Amino acid sequence: MPIVKIDDTDFTVEKGTSVLQAALANDIEIPHYCYHPALEIVGSCRMCLVKVEGMPKLQVSCNTFVGDVPSDKKIDGKYDMVVSTQDELVQQEQKNMLEFLLLNHPLDCPVCDQAGECDLQDYAFKYGNAHSRFEEDKRVRPNEYLGSQIVINHNRCILCSRCVRFTREISGSSELFVEARGYNSKISVLEEKPLDNLLAGNVADICPVGALLSTDYIHKNRIWNLDKQPSICQDCSVGCNVDVFHQKDQILRLTPRENHSVNKFFMCDKGRYGFHRFEEIERLTVPMIMSEGGFIETTWDEAIEKTVDELNGAGKGIAGIASPFHTNEANFMLGRLVNGNVGTLPPITSEEINYPSGFRISGDRSPNRHGMNDVCPSIVDDFASAVERKDIRFLYLLDDGIDRELNELWKGMLEKIDFVVVQSYAMTDVSKCADIVLPGQAPFEREGTITNDMGRVQWLRPSVTTKGESRPDWEIPMLIQSKHAGVEGLTDVSSVMNEMGKDFAAYSDITFFRLGDQGLPLNGKAEE
């Protein structure tokens, strides 16, 4: 394989790797704007210029590829290419390019949402001049809406065309284009075809400057005030990797996190803005028991005691409803509690969307059906006739959450069961059918593993703290089961994973440490 020397270090790279890719993969910074690993190379920003030995002029590193040079032509008898990113000429050129980019830039970082994560700000600080020589009038244009949730600040735009290429190559919808020419160029849409596809939010992420902004986040906070939690989107069975930005237990935005085995660089707007629907819900934070006049609050000790009593009285007539919205660990503990006698509610679905780039929005809105089926292998299909036969006297139900609507058939079935325990985070349709409601966690509070529809196990990490007296979803069935069976309880989610691995060989090697940021395929099934 070819060897490229970048500054003072040698790297062995695949033939055909660009200098920029080689540098970035090895933590050497070459400033760049128009290059994005998911998009076609255009080489127009001219920011990534480097000096390549033997070439008469500076080269854009995004479009300079390391090839195999015949052995007699290797530089110093060894290198296929020798690159300098620190040459004086390169540094001067970076200064020049930033000077051009900043000519018409408003320098409004104090009120710009991109400040703190802006490539223009960072590079200008690191590579640019401290002063401007520009004495003429700046070009000033008003902001425009490109779609219902994307606004463009033309004054900050550097015309790298990443967003235009995104709509052509990734979403395939081609809403964006460059209007006019030269100095008058601007990113634009047709009035009758605004940027309203389900991947539109990504253009704000890939914009290297503060030009494209999501109206959902605009002027809400400053990026350096927020905590960033790597996690997994829970809005469909694809399981896009995300970063959850939050402050004081309030989520402000979600952005996609790179994972080449799942979502690559992007996420859809359903997932991106989905967190808002949990903001206004009335959260359950204490256990509730149904009495004659409706639900009354109770303590955890009483609630668990009551549940264990009912469980004892039900003999063999016990069952559980697992949930594809819950983690593997919660479903596993439920399965243990009800001796594997498990059913599930009908799936919540929407249309599956496949984009030309391979990006996918699944029709299954639940994040963990694969995992639920793995850890509850004997899911009963015909739950209704078991209820009819009065075989089931005690039902423990993991609630899917606020998206679950319960039809009359199921409501009728639940009524026929002597005692229904619902574990939920809100007073949903399902909770209302309960004899006792045990407060679990809301989606962004959960920790554990979920398995996406391609069989990749991923680490779901909590972004916000659990509200009130609510307890982790795996812990509640565990407490009941240990009290019921008179065994010692498990102390944390890792020990649940350990137990789960003993019962289900596919999960035997899964630990948080091994999952890391990128997750693991089950038995190599999801390996590309």
Place this chain on the structure above:
Amino acid sequence: MSSFEPVLTKHIHEEDCHTLAFYRSVGGYKALEKVLSMKPDEVIDTVKASNLRGRGGAGFPAGVKWSFIPNDSDKPTYLINNADESEPGTFKDRLLINKTPHQMMEGMIIASYAIGCNLAFIYIRGEFYKETCLLEAVLAEAYDANLLGKGILGSDYDLDVVIHRGAGAYICGEETGLIESLEGKRGWPRIKPPFPAVEGYLKCPTVVNNVETLCNLPHIFNQGPEWFRSIGPEQGPGPKLYCVSGCVNSPDVFEEPMGVPLKDLIYDRAGGIRNGNELKAVFPGGSSSAILTAEEAMNVNMDFDSLINIKSMLGSAGIIVMDEKVDMVQACLNIARFYEHESCGQCTPCREGTTWLVKMLIRMINGGGTERDIEMIYEITDNIGGLIDFSQGSFGKTICPFGEAVAWPVRSFVEKFKDEFLSYMPNLEVVA
């Protein structure tokens, strides 16, 4: 007057010179017959041996360009005839299209045959409406005479030609911008590599040749590459059309050998400077070339190397003559404005830099300039297009040569006519 007998424009003053019948009567399409009996590689070798260099502006050897077409590709190959003549001061291709369209067509068929192309395009400047209509008639004549279509002149070679009109952008004369435009896209030049010979039109191997380049081909095959090389300098031989315009008595297109003295073109062929004025400056190769002072113009020969030696270029051989009455600062602004208007806006230095130059020049003309602005214009032009003398590896800062095309003339104006720029600065003493 010149003793050189024109080659390309020999018959342009004769009646019906644009017709097939006329062209055949003066030996037209004889070269094609010869070429069709040769192997494509032999055709390429002949053109290489003639050392024909491209007449569009860059002067790249045509045969070498053809030989870059990969032999092992399973994709179709395309030839594009670049008739998007839009360099200011250039009007030679229009003459060739109007007067000798079959000469061009014969050249196109020869080139297409050499590179194995079965579908060729004529990308014609949108404003050339009359020429487009003429070419449509010429194509019909050629199809009728089996010069195009299936089995050309009884051979097993097929070729179709399609005319495509441009939509009025200067940048679409740049070969990759042209290809994008031909594909129906925005005329933004492509980054190279890959070069068009490998990935051009529809990502297939493509050769783009200028009208005048193609017109030379029949003569190379009729009279041999040695004859062609005997005309003008060894490093870029052949007959050449020169467009002389500006402050001369008889502006026109003149055919002379490569390397003719610029002085002869201005004072002999074009009848000298109007009103008996003094010569002040000359663009030798369209407005993209660095301007020459009168002294430089009087001593230079019109060929690739002579002009590069004095840090200008032959370009499209669009000679724009300026006399003593021309205000060089206003002329510079005029040129800068043209390039500002035509910059495609893709690359940062060109998009931002051209406008910066225009804004500065306007400020200077309005009396707001300082001596520091002169230094700044040097630096800005260097940052857009690099230094004129290609030193320090600092040229080629944009995807296409447009950056150089704006930087070099503007910089040369300021360098060579600095006093005139300084005269626009009323407060010079105070500032200094």
